[in-house]
Amino acid sequence: MEITIDIEDTVPLYAQLVTQIKQAVMDGAIAPGDPLPSIRQLANDLEMNNKTVAKAYQLLERDSVIQTKGYRGTYIHPDARANSMVDVNDLVVATLEKAITTLRNAGATDSEIRIAFANILNNKTA
Structure with missing residues (x-):
């Protein structure tokens, strides 16, 4: 899965991240149970603030697209595909x-x- 953030876009950065992760789930680029990078790692990879990635992860977890398993990491939720279609x-x-x-x-x-x-x-x- 490749994430591309456009800093010139009027859509907030966290919303771009949420949209791209949901789209990757719906396209099958990432599957239930697949691990996601840590907030710190993804923020570093995308050259974004940790808080921006944390907000995106929080919204994705609220929507049951991802699930955090404490110190074991963040994974794609088993029902992520269906939940990605809900806004x-x-x-x-x-x-x-x-x-x-x-x-x-x-x-x-x-x-x-x-x-x-x-x-x-x-x-x-x-």
């Missing part, structure tokens, strides 16, 4: 768009929606 960000955007449309149709202002959203995120619901 949680798309789900979040679609769900919020639907909720905002429903609230606007009910007469809520954008300001009321923003305040309620912030309160919910900060666990300050009335």
Whole structure:
């Protein structure tokens, strides 16, 4: 698997990494159980910050595309192929768009929606 990061691209570096790993899984370039480089090694290979690679790995683990086995390393998840087709960000955007449309149709202002959203995120619901 070869990863190419374009620093001129408007897509964040971590998102490029996530996309390329998911694509490699879907293409069969990497298979369930295959090891991935450590965060430090991949960051060094790609000349990226460790935190950028760590963020990508965190998102991939959240989506069950990879799994970390403590000090034994990071591996492709057994269900990675199916899980690579799910984009949680798309789900979040679609769900919020639907909720905002429903609230606007009910007469809520954008300001009321923003305040309620912030309160919910900060666990300050009335």
